[in-house]
Each structure stands twice: as structure tokens, then as C-alpha cells.
Amino acid sequence: MAIRPRTLYEKIWDDHVVERRDDGTCLIYIDRHLVHEVTSPQAFSGLRAHGRAVRRPDLTLAVPDHNLPTTKRRDAGGNRVPIADAESAAQLDALERNTADFGIDYIDAAAPEQGIVHVVGPEQGFTLPGTTLVCGDSHTSAHGALGALAFGIGTSEVEHVLATQTLLLGQSKTMEVRVDGTLGFGVSPKDVILAIIGKIGAAGGTGHVLEYTGSIIRAMSIEGRLTIANMSIEGGARAGLVAPDETTFAYLKGRPMAPKGEDWEQAVTYWRTLPSDANARYDALVTLDATNIAPQLTWGTSPEDVVAITGFVPDPDSFADPAKRDAARKSLDYMGLTPGTAMQDVAVDYVFIGSCTNSRIEDLRAAAAVANGRHVAPGMHAMIVPGSGLVKRQAEAEGLDRIFLAAGFDWREPGCSMCLAMNPDKVPPGKRCASTSNRNFVGRQGPGARTHLVSPAMAAAAAVTGRLSDVRDLMSGPGGDSL
Numbered sequence: 102m103a104i105r106p107r108t109l110y111e112k113i114w115d116d117h118v119v120e121r122r123d124d125g126t127c128l129i130y131i132d133r134h135l136v137h138e139v140t141s142p143q144a145f146s147g148l149r150a151h152g153r154a155v156r157r158p159d160l161t162l163a164v165p166d167h168n169l170p171t172t173k174r175r176d177a178g179g180n181r182v183p184i185a186d187a188e189s190a191a192q193l194d195a196l197e198r199n200t201a202d203f204g205i206d207y208i209d210a211a212a213p214e215q216g217i218v219h220v221v222g223p224e225q226g227f228t229l230p231g232t233t234l235v236c237g238d239s240h241t242s243a244h245g246a247l248g249a250l251a252f253g254i255g256t257s258e259v260e261h262v263l264a265t266q267t268l269l270l271g272q273s274k275t276m277e278v279r280v281d282g283t284l285g286f287g288v289s290p291k292d293v294i295l296a297i298i299g300k301i302g303a304a305g306g307t308g309h310v311l312e313y314t315g316s317i318i319r320a321m322s323i324e325g326r327l328t329i330a331n332m333s334i335e336g337g338a339r340a341g342l343v344a345p346d347e348t349t350f351a352y353l354k355g356r357p358m359a360p361k362g363e364d365w366e367q368a369v370t371y372w373r374t375l376p377s378d379a380n381a382r383y384d385a386l387v388t389l390d391a392t393n394i395a396p397q398l399t400w401g402t403s404p405e406d407v408v409a410i411t412g413f414v415p416d417p418d419s420f421a422d423p424a425k426r427d428a429a430r431k432s433l434d435y436m437g438l439t440p441g442t443a444m445q446d447v448a449v450d451y452v453f454i455g456s457c458t459n460s461r462i463e464d465l466r467a468a469a470a471v472a473n474g475r476h477v478a479p480g481m482h483a484m485i486v487p488g489s490g491l492v493k494r495q496a497e498a499e500g501l502d503r504i505f506l507a508a509g510f511d512w513r514e515p516g517c518s519m520c521l522a523m524n525p526d527k528v529p530p531g532k533r534c535a536s537t538s539n540r541n542f543v544g545r546q547g548p549g550a551r552t553h554l555v556s557p558a559m560a561a562a563a564a565v566t567g568r569l570s571d572v573r574d575l576m577s578g579p580g581g582d583s584l
């Protein structure tokens with residue numbers, strides 16, 4: 102019998118079906134469950150109320166990230182610094198208590214491995230190709246960079262996975278997102294994913310699992326692939342996948358939670374079977390030739406509001422769709438922007454380099470290359486928030502912290518920080534921030550805060566010039582240095 106060619110998504114799905122229901126939904130086995138403080142308290146309360154245990158605490162890993170201040174976690178005497186905000190403190194205490202009571206591995210706030218849940222998973226080798234991985238968090242899509250079928254779930258599903266290690270799911274459609282060409286100087290994975298979302302729209306991937314393919318994705322590091330897969334959700338998709346390859350295996354080998362010895366060999370043998378078959382069918386195809394794209398950024402309050410740094414604030418009347426026209430008008434009003442303004446003429450007050458999109462070592466290196474020998478513009482507040490304690494330590498070993506500090510950047514402890522206003526790091530009302538995060542929604546970085554999504558190099562360029570700037574102008578040409 103001929104075997105039907107299958108996509109990576111279909112292979113992972115088929116390998117995890119516990120039971121097929123008559124209505125077409127399937128009970129899917131979940132291999133990995135990441136937990137953070139915001140979406141787990143009610144799930145644990147539910148378990149307690151029903152007298153249930155966690156079925157596989159060994160497949161569950163918890164780490165606090167959203168509510169943690171990014172200031173020092175221990176005082177000079179080595180004692181944990183208490184958290185001032187009562188609600189955050191309660192949520193963090195609850196995570197610590199719940200993980201202790203249910204026997205779940207917990208990376209505490211002051212541990213060297215602490216970090217944003219989506220940075221920690223890959224870094225620890227908890228995230229593996231071919232696994233199903235969930236977390237009560239929409240940016241779980243990031244883990245798809247390693248070839249894991251990874252997606253965000255709600256709190257009641259968190260409880261379901263804790264109790265049963267399964268989820269009842271409907272199968273998604275598949276969309277191939279093929280990125281070919283060569284990336285120009287100063288153009289990064291963040292620019293690629295912004296360009297993709299600009300093209301398909303914030304709802305473009307609805308009902309689909311994306312698979313990123315093409316020469317640019319193949320040539321990209323795991324860090325870059327994580328940036329791309331992370332924002333799949335901003336294109337409306339449930340998840341985003343990159344087929345595992347030699348880059349993936351090299352990244353994972355030797356990570357603390359990755360398989361070892363004979364188990365490693367067996368795992369790699371299986372992982373090699375996962376890439377989509379040559380003639381597998383996707384339900385949709387999107388292509389992007391990245392050869393001539395300029396660094397990208399957002400002008401509005403949706404991640405689809407994308408423009409090149411060489412471009413201009415759009416005129417709402419230029420949109421054919423009346424709903425989009427209306428939304429653009431509201432966005433520009435909130436963002437305090439006038440149609441026709443050159444993006445590079447827009448002054449910036451804050452810069453945030455961090456978040457699960459862009460807080461890994463390569464992101465910090467790219468920002469440091471721009472910061473090196475320059476200084477943050479007068480009146481600018483620019484902060485760098487490494488994605489994990491391990492990223493922070495590596496950056497310090499490479500001397501990046503000294504570059505940032507000499508340039509006047511604030512060098513912080515790991516966490517979600519200014520990506521969302523759930524901790525003390527906020528952008529004040531009416532202030533404008535160039536941010537390497539993934540959401541530019543109204544109020545996202547604080548009530549009234551204005552966000553422009555950019556790459557780490559572009560964020561650093563904004564920090565040193567005081568306005569949205571084309572990093573290519575700063576880094577090339579006479580007297581320029583390379584990225």
C-alpha cells in the first residue's frame with residue numbers, strides 16, 4: 102500500500118493520537134507542559150477541589166517570569182528580595198507552593214536558570230523535536246522552532262493536561278510559509294517575521310499551523326527560528342513549525358534535559374523521519390522573497406501594521422477595506438502619528454530589548470554591535486533584559502554587559518519585563534517605545550504607551566539616535582562598523 106505523503110504537522114499529530122472521536126476531534130497525548138505563575142493558579146485549585154494529582158510531574162516544568170521585577174533578586178546578604186506588589190507576590194508564592202505540593206520541577210526566581218518560560222524550555226533541552234508541548238501562554242508557538250508541535254492553552258486546559266497529560270483537539274489546517282532569497286545587511290529574523298505578518302495579516306493564519314520552509318529558514322540559527330516561530334500567533338496561527346535538521350540537533354546536544362548516550366542516538370534517528378515528505382500537501386502556501394526587504398517595524402496597534410524603516414506613516418484613506426481604514430485612524434490617534442511622516446523622523450523615549458521574541462544571546466550580540474562605542478541619546482531610557490539567567494551569564498562572559506553599561510543602557514535581571522505591563526517595568530502614558538517584543542496592542546507596555554515592534558539591532562539604533570532609525574545607515578558606509 103502506498104504511504105500517503107505527510108507534512109511534519111501530520112506526522113507529529115498521528116504519533117500522538119490516543120483516541121479518535123466520531124466528531125473528528127482527537128485525544129492527543131501531551132509530552133511536555135510548561136507552567137508559569139499567571140495562568141496556573143486556578144488550574145491547581147481545580148485539581149485540589151477534585152482531589153486529583155498531577156499525572157506526569159516529570160513532564161512538567163514551572164518557572165516564574167511575567168510578574169517578577171527585573172531588579173536584583175537577592176540582597177547583599179544573599180536573602181531573597183521581597184516583591185513589593187501584593188498581587189504579584191501572591192501569584193509567585195502560589196506557583197512555588199503549588200509546584201512543591203504537586204511534585205513539579207520548579208526553577209525559582211533567584212535560580213541561575215530562571216528566565217522567560219519560552220527561553221528556558223529550548224535552553225534546557227526540555228523542548229524536543231516531534232514532541233507535543235503546551236503552556237498556558239500564547240507564545241508557546243516559539244518552541245515550534247525546534248520541530249515541536251507547541252501551542253498555547255487556556256487555564257482549564259492547563260488543569261486538564263496536569264490531570265491527564267492529554268487534550269481533546271481538532272486537527273488544524275497546514276500553511277507552508279516559504280522564505281527564500283538572501284537576507285541583506287542589517288536584516289534579521291525579526292524583520293522576516295514582521296514582513297510575513299504584514300503580508301498575511303494578524304488573522305492570516307487562523308485555523309492553521311504554519312510550517313516555515315525555504316533557504317532562509319534552513320540557513321537560520323535556532324535563535325532566529327525561535328524569533329520567527331514565536332510570532333506565529335501574531336499571524337493568527339495556532340502554532341508554527343520548523344523541520345528539525347542538523348542545526349537543531351547541534352543546538353540540543355548536551356542540553357541538561359535532552360536525551361543522552363544511546364537515547365540521544367535513537368532520538369535523532371526518529372527526528373530525521375519528521376520533516377515533511379517531498380510531495381506532502383499543505384492547505385495553503387505563502388511565499389516571501391526576503392532578498393530586498395529593509396528592516397521592518399510597526400506603525401500601529403496591531404502586529405500586521407508593518408512598514409519598512411525607509412517608509413512613511415500610512416494614510417488611513419489608502420486602505421481599501423473600510424474596517425481597516427477605521428482601525429488605522431484609531432491606531433494613528435493612539436500612536437500620536439501623522440500620515441505621511443517618515444518613520445525615521447519619529448522620536449522615541451524608551452527602548453526595550455528583551456521578551457521571548459528577542460532576548461537570546463544572538464539578539465544581545467546584535468544590539469551590542471550597534472551600542473558599541475556609542476551612547477544612548479539624552480533623555481532616553483533604554484533597557485536590556487536577557488531572556489534567562491544563562492543568557493545573562495553568557496552575555497557577561499562575552500563582555501556585552503560592559504558595552505551596554507558604557508553606552509548608558511540599563512542591564513537587568515531576566516523576565517517578561519516591559520513586554521507587558523504586569524510588573525514594575527512600564528512605558529509611561531503617551532511615551533513611545535521601540536521594542537523587540539511581539540505585541541503592540543493598546544496599553545500593552547503600560548496604559549497609554551506607544552509601541553513600535555523592531556529587531557534588536559533596530560532597537561539599539563533607536564536608543565543611540567533617539568528616533569526610529571535605519572540601522573544600516575549607522576553601521577555601514579564611511580566610518581561605519583559591521584553588524
Ligand SMILES: CC(C)[C@H](C(=O)O)[C@@H](O)C(=O)O
Nearest residue numbers: 139140167237238239240521
Ligand atoms: C499572561 C499570558 C497569559 C500572556 C499570553 O498568553 O501570551 C502573555 O504571555 C502575553 O504575551 O500576552
Ligand code: SF4
Nearest residue numbers: 240456457517520521
Ligand atoms: S515575554 Fe512577553 S510575549 Fe513572551 S511570555 Fe512574556 S509576556 Fe508573553
